[in-house]
Amino acid sequence: MRPFAYERAATADDALRLHEDGAYYLGGGTNLVDLMRLGVEEPARLVDVSRLPYGEIELRPDGSLLIGAAVGNSDLAADRTVRESQPMLAQAVLAGASGQIRNLATVGGNLLQRTRCSYFQDADKPCNKRDPGSGCPARDGDNHNLAILGHSEACVATHPSDMAVALAALDASVHVRGRGGERTIPIGDLHRLPGNDPQRDTVLESGDLITAVEVPPLDIPSRYRKVRERASFAFALVSIAAALDVEGGTVRDVRIALGGVAHKPWRARRAEEALRGAPAIGEEFQRAAEAELDLAEPLRDNAYKVPLARNLIVRTLTELGEQS
Amino acid sequence: MDSEVTPVHAEITLLVNGTEHRLRVDTRASLLDTLREDLGLTGSKKGCDHGQCGACTVLLDGRRANACLALAVAHDGAEVVTVEGLARDGRLSALQEAFIEQDGFQCGYCTPGQLCSATAVLDEAERGWPSAVTEDLRGDPVLDDDEIRERMSGNLCRCGAYTGIVKAVGEAARKTQAEEAKA
Numbered sequence: 233m234r235p236f237a238y239e240r241a242a243t244a245d246d247a248l249r250l251h252e253d254g255a256y257y258l259g260g261g262t263n264l265v266d267l268m269r270l271g272v273e274e275p276a277r278l279v280d281v282s283r284l285p286y287g288e289i290e291l292r293p294d295g296s297l298l299i300g301a302a303v304g305n306s307d308l309a310a311d312r313t314v315r316e317s318q319p320m321l322a323q324a325v326l327a328g329a330s331g332q333i334r335n336l337a338t339v340g341g342n343l344l345q346r347t348r349c350s351y352f353q354d355a356d357k358p359c360n361k362r363d364p365g366s367g368c369p370a371r372d373g374d375n376h377n378l379a380i381l382g383h384s385e386a387c388v389a390t391h392p393s394d395m396a397v398a399l400a401a402l403d404a405s406v407h408v409r410g411r412g413g414e415r416t417i418p419i420g421d422l423h424r425l426p427g428n429d430p431q432r433d434t435v436l437e438s439g440d441l442i443t444a445v446e447v448p449p450l451d452i453p454s455r456y457r458k459v460r461e462r463a464s465f466a467f468a469l470v471s472i473a474a475a476l477d478v479e480g481g482t483v484r485d486v487r488i489a490l491g492g493v494a495h496k497p498w499r500a501r502r503a504e505e506a507l508r509g510a511p512a513i514g515e516e517f518q519r520a521a522e523a524e525l526d527l528a529e530p531l532r533d534n535a536y537k538v539p540l541a542r543n544l545i546v547r548t549l550t551e552l553g554e555q556s
Numbered sequence: 557m558d559s560e561v562t563p564v565h566a567e568i569t570l571l572v573n574g575t576e577h578r579l580r581v582d583t584r585a586s587l588l589d590t591l592r593e594d595l596g597l598t599g600s601k602k603g604c605d606h607g608q609c610g611a612c613t614v615l616l617d618g619r620r621a622n623a624c625l626a627l628a629v630a631h632d633g634a635e636v637v638t639v640e641g642l643a644r645d646g647r648l649s650a651l652q653e654a655f656i657e658q659d660g661f662q663c664g665y666c667t668p669g670q671l672c673s674a675t676a677v678l679d680e681a682e683r684g685w686p687s688a689v690t691e692d693l694r695g696d697p698v699l700d701d702d703e704i705r706e707r708m709s710g711n712l713c714r715c716g717a718y719t720g721i722v723k724a725v726g727e728a729a730r731k732t733q734a735e736e737a738k739a
């Protein structure tokens with residue numbers, strides 16, 4: 233590992249001032265330290281932002297939640313207010329990693345964790361995301377766990393976060409402090425599709441600091457479900473965050489976001505559109521899922537994700553419909 | 557020397573198993589290497605060095621954490637309990653006793669991490685923390701076998717002592733609860 237300077241920031245201003253070219257912010261380090269050990273990331277300086285005063289979860293009068301970027305993943309999932317008001321978010325966080333990793337990991341770091349594509353994590357292999365222009369061996373190589381939607385010639389990686397999938401379904405937004413001041417980014421615009429520059433996971437600029445995540449209220453049945461290669465402690469093959477509001481047998485509101493299928497949490501807008509105002513029955517759920525997955529372009533080894541995603545959508549909506 | 561390879565050092569303080577240590581560490585040093593190499597506490601094991609096996613689990617400021625992913629410099633001032641610090645006054649904890657009684661290990665390599673992790677699992681359950689298999693997130697979870705399996709899933713055991721581990725954690729949970737009911 234390349235030597236680096238370490239600084240602990242006390243305030244956001246401090247963090248921005250300490251952040252210079254070649255510097256990285258450090259949350260819990262559960263992704264960054266791992267990538268540094270693998271030689272994938274080589275920061276010259278770490279600016280520790282895990283102790284900034286962004287460790288609180290606030291329930292605001294309008295029912296929205298303001299979650300500080302330094303809140304631990306465990307604390308987020310254990311928080312009584314979150315469990316009451318947004319159980320799907322708690323479920324998604326609990327579906328990720330392990331108890332000991334969630335204790336270290338922060339909300340900001342979780343959003344910005346990098347892909348688990350095995351070529352990206354192997355500094356000896358070419359990879360357009362790690363080394364722009366070097367090629368994408370995953371396209372014709374080990375791609376069983378990579379994207380089926382929204383990928384490009386340059387990169388077929390997926391975003392690994394479970395939490396971000398729930399936040400996508402919840403229409404959350406991300407509060408950012410940058411060199412030009414503060415701004416708020418809808419979660420759907422934070423992560424990018426790979427296009428021709430897969431080295432950029434998000435729209436953030438160098439020095440941008442995530443300070444909080446804002447989650448508007450949503451009071452309808454919802455749930456997060458994750459399919460993986462073993463019962464626990466594995467990344468998603470496909471996951472879903474869904475919410476459904478049925479009145480008089482008709483779909484009034486529906487939210488569907490998929491994980492494990494694209495370079496960003498995939499909000500299934502086509503399926504949602506097909507369902508709004510439709511009868512809340514299995515055939516309609518099936519039709520909507522197929523409308524979404526018509527967009528899929530599976531790779532050699534991951535076509536299984538198409539029926540898997542379809543079945544997840546249908547089953548989860550069916551269950552939610554029964555609770556509605 | 558090339559500035560790129562000149563190590564950077566920092567002075568830190570760690571309270572480990574009740575004893576304060578002032579240390580000069582390379583910023584690159586993990587908490588795990590610091591415990592093992594600088595303090596000679598080799599109970600915590602390095603299975604993978606990537607957060608994937610749990611053999612390095614310690615209690616960091618009272619919470620379980622993978623010491624391999626924690627940079628020592630980032631935890632200046634922290635209180636750490638390793639497997640060496642779980643016994644009190646020469647007496648094994650109820651959990652350690654239960655691991656012996658229930659055959660919670662074979663080779664023992666994963667055991668320090670299992671013990672630190674399970675110590676925290678008991679504490680987390682007492683505080684009402686849910687897990688991925690908790691059906692009702694609004695209620696307080698009960699540590700049944702499914703809950704224990706899920707909560708211990710960050711600790712792998714190559715010997716496959718899982719059956720004994722689940723029994724041991726369950727037994728320790730019942731004992732702790734019974735003792736609390738008495739008190």
Ligand SMILES: Cc1cc2nc3c(=O)[nH]c(=O)nc-3n(C[C@H](O)[C@H](O)[C@H](O)COP(=O)(O)OP(=O)(O)OC[C@H]3O[C@@H](n4cnc5c(N)ncnc54)[C@H](O)[C@@H]3O)c2cc1C
Nearest residue numbers: 259260261262263264328329338340341342393394442607
């Ligand atoms: C074995 C293993 C299994 C895992 N399984 C899962 C899983 O199943 N599901 C899942 O979702 N995740 C999983 N994870 C990933 C884990 O959730 C992430 O590593 C964690 O959430 C990252 O948070 P952190 O605070 O440790 O981030 P760090 O590692 O500290 O940082 C990650 C990135 O975010 C940047 N950063 C951190 N904070 C900020 C901020 N406030 N503003 C701007 N930039 C910031 C850093 O510069 C870095 O680039 C797993 C990890 C491991 C090691």
Ligand code: SF4
Nearest residue numbers: 349359368387388389
């Ligand atoms: S899929 Fe993306 S991350 Fe993986 S090798 Fe190709 S360019 Fe790299």
Ligand code: FES
Nearest residue numbers: 603604605610624
């Ligand atoms: S050595 Fe830390 S998790 Fe394996």
Ligand code: FES
Nearest residue numbers: 662664713714715
């Ligand atoms: S007892 Fe041998 S690895 Fe667990």
